Amino acid sequence: MTVRSVIAGVGSALPRRRVDNAELAKRVDTSDEWIVARTGIRARHIAEPDETTASLATDAARRALSDAGMDASEIHLIVLATATPDQTFPSSATKVQASLGIADCVAFDVHAVCTGFLYALTVADSMLRAGSGRTALVIGSETFSRILDWEDRTTCVLFGDGAGALVLRSEDGERGILATQLHADGRHNDLLFVDGGPSTTGTVGKLRMKGREVFRHAVVNLAEVLGEVLGAAGLTSDDVDWVVPHQANARILEATARKLGLPPEKVIVTVDNHANTSAASVPLALDVAVKDGRIKRGDVVVLEAMGGGFTWGAAALRY
Numbered sequence: 001m002t003v004r005s006v007i008a009g010v011g012s013a014l015p016r017r018r019v020d021n022a023e024l025a026k027r028v029d030t031s032d033e034w035i036v037a038r039t040g041i042r043a044r045h046i047a048e049p050d051e052t053t054a055s056l057a058t059d060a061a062r063r064a065l066s067d068a069g070m071d072a073s074e075i076h077l078i079v080l081a082t083a084t085p086d087q088t089f090p091s092s093a094t095k096v097q098a099s100l101g102i103a104d105c106v107a108f109d110v111h112a113v114c115t116g117f118l119y120a121l122t123v124a125d126s127m128l129r130a131g132s133g134r135t136a137l138v139i140g141s142e143t144f145s146r147i148l149d150w151e152d153r154t155t156c157v158l159f160g161d162g163a164g165a166l167v168l169r170s171e172d173g174e175r176g177i178l179a180t181q182l183h184a185d186g187r188h189n190d191l192l193f194v195d196g197g198p199s200t201t202g203t204v205g206k207l208r209m210k211g212r213e214v215f216r217h218a219v220v221n222l223a224e225v226l227g228e229v230l231g232a233a234g235l236t237s238d239d240v241d242w243v244v245p246h247q248a249n250a251r252i253l254e255a256t257a258r259k260l261g262l263p264p265e266k267v268i269v270t271v272d273n274h275a276n277t278s279a280a281s282v283p284l285a286l287d288v289a290v291k292d293g294r295i296k297r298g299d300v301v302v303l304e305a306m307g308g309g310f311t312w313g314a315a316a317l318r319y
């Protein structure tokens, strides 16, 4: 038998306020038709002042723990992926730890923007398999609405807020994470970035993106990394029951699936309702597809994401 990190529970949380394209069109020069045709997005959730990255992460974590039938006190490790922490420090992971009432565990944030959840999952899986604990909360949580330039129609219509969480537990058996693959290429820092930060401007800054170039890289990188992770897991695309991609643009999801010869009905799509929630998008989509009964125990699931840096990555698992 092989010890693997098994997904024991999933959960997610969305801000109370849902904003549709028509509402955005009152604010910037855009239209529901343009946004739907170019991105597939119809609505997104936007955090109210009392809803933060850590509070959404805590709600998602509570739901994942309840789904796993576990108490927070059983958690040894919290890895939280975010590019929009509540504060520069402490890590939002320690805020989640405090809210869950966990007296002692390892807790830290991982920052790889939209690929953050794949990075966090890889780190947590490696730590569990190395024996640094048996259970982990892996969370992606973001409040990108706070770093959007609400005057820039080329970016503000694309993003939303939310959180998703998994409980991982190391177990002997066939189920669990089979392989992960991560990449980064810092030469593309200037295609997707935030124009502020504690060590430069001393301000938080706003998101800037050259969307068309990001799109082009995304399709190539995602198809490549999906091929790599399947190879590393000893699988082919025929073995895949579900792909849970980062939800940036419906056209990227379709193009990536087409490149791999995967039928579109195997691809979980939530970008229509959530828009791009960066590090939260993969666990949010996973939670939706588990809760609506599509993803079942034993299914082969592939996760993938690409984001600022550039960073990109994928994971193959048997749910």
Ligand code: UT7
Pocket: 029, 030, 031, 034, 035, 038, 039, 114, 153, 154, 155, 157, 158, 210, 211, 212, 213, 214, 215, 218, 248, 249, 252, 276, 278, 306, 307, 308
């Ligand atoms: O999560 C990290 C990864 N991020 C991504 O994967 C994002 C990747 N990029 C994309 O999803 C797409 O490139 C966008 C959705 C950002 C843009 O779609 P596009 O088909 O590449 O459009 P474009 O940027 O080439 O813009 C086409 C036109 C432009 O007008 P002109 O120059 O042709 O006159 C834009 O000014 O659409 C205009 N435009 C808009 N029009 C109405 C841009 N944004 C809007 C808007 N409403 N919100």
